[in-house]
Amino acid sequence: MAESAPPALAALDRAWDTARSAAAGELGTLRIGYSLSTGAETAPALVDRLIRGNSGLEVSAVPMATPEISPAVADGRIDAGITRGEQPGRGVRRFLLRRERVGVQLAQHHPLAEHPEIEIADAAAYPLRLPDRAANPVIHDQLSAVFRDTRPHPRFHTAAVSFDMSQHDLRDGVTLAPAGEAAVTAPPAGITWRPLRGAPSLTIHLVLPREPSPLHRRVRAVAKTLAHELHWLPD
Template identity: 35%
Template sequence: MADLRRLRYFLAVAQERNFTRAAERLHIAQPALSRQVRQLEQELGVRLLDRTTQSVEPTEAGRLLMERGAALCDEADRLWRDVRGYAAGESGSLSFGYSASTGYETAPTLLAALAEAHPGIRTSTRLLPTGEILAGVADGTLDVGLVRCPPPAPQLVRTLVRLEPQGVLMAEGHPLAGRPAVDVAALAGEILLTHARGDNPGHYDAIAGIFERAGVSPRLRERHLSFDAAQMPVAQGDAVSVVGESARPGLPAGLVWRPLSPAAAIEIHLLTRGDTERPATARLLRVASGTARARGWLRSPS
């Protein structure tokens, strides 16, 4: 296959119709340019230029090479830029897994910030249970995961992106709904709706810790439905739930959220594999760090 460099030399001569002007444009010596064009003709086995003392004109074969060679060089330039973009993290793809709770605000905010900062990175997203996110990042099925309170794992790197203030989700007619904040001790007699510990042990233990520190033991009701946008048991007044403040803006009618007192927060981490980190993943981590600082996500609630 002919050298692309020689093709570019030929194109310059054919466009300028003059070896001297083409050599000046390419910043090379004219004899070297003439030699490169002759070598291209030898490689292709055809005369590309008709040379006279007054002018240089492309032959029929030369005109064909001009027409299609320019497009070939443009495509090669785009390809080189794209490949370099992968190495720099400016292009590429990311598979991103997130849990339902992080989908209210944290995941969309981070992904929007990444798209704005690096539009060349294509992101595919998957809403998954926490256990599947952990397994997916560990085995490489996912590049990045976003979860609450992930457990330490030797092959995973945790990057804290948010300390999310927690509050009580309840029916608007609940006796505690009129308070600006709900004291943890006031929940002693309530039924607390929670997921099974096996679904996310870290988050379960973090919520349990809030009550243990206050010396409170609420009545727990485990829920095995993975997603319920209407929050039916809570809306019906059968239970309350402790959820992050990111759920507040999109609450169904009839529900209210009040912050806990004393203030409490749950950690949200990005998970990556340190041994196989890709340039695009590194870009996401930098964007996430900047976004977290700008939004005050890492400040402890008070």
């Protein structure tokens, strides 16, 4: 009996540690769905922090159509979501993760590229490419609303290729693409980004179930700390 006591106690300690980690949301499988446009910086940063800070957590993240993320969280197909814009949906809670300035992507040889900041009215004088509304109605409407009061009315259009990493249509030196500040992360060669003076910010949200588990609370805590450290939210 005496010889078997130490292994038994060690096994009990391991079981206790496992239970404690599970209760803290540090064990298990975490499935995250994210808006494709958050994949350049926001989603990878959060996933990396979750992996590095929780060795017992198996994290996987996949891009999803933005309107599908909140319903997928609500019905349990995924555990958490990262959406550009505050998306509608029942059975979930949304937490502000990041604010970013609105600007335009444009060719480096575009006439407006010489300005560190662009007036909304000046941008409205050029053709404006908006993202497909079906892909993210919230962001489409927010970006178009930036130019609501400009005269003459701006010329909006949607690109034939919904996701063109080369930004081929901007290389004409005329077209502008309204976009959040994340567009400055690894832009294609010859393409740059400039903020629009006075434009409202865009938002990125963390989506969790309305009834959170310890795992969800852990994700929320990690995301909150990360947002503070990377200055994603103004003080």
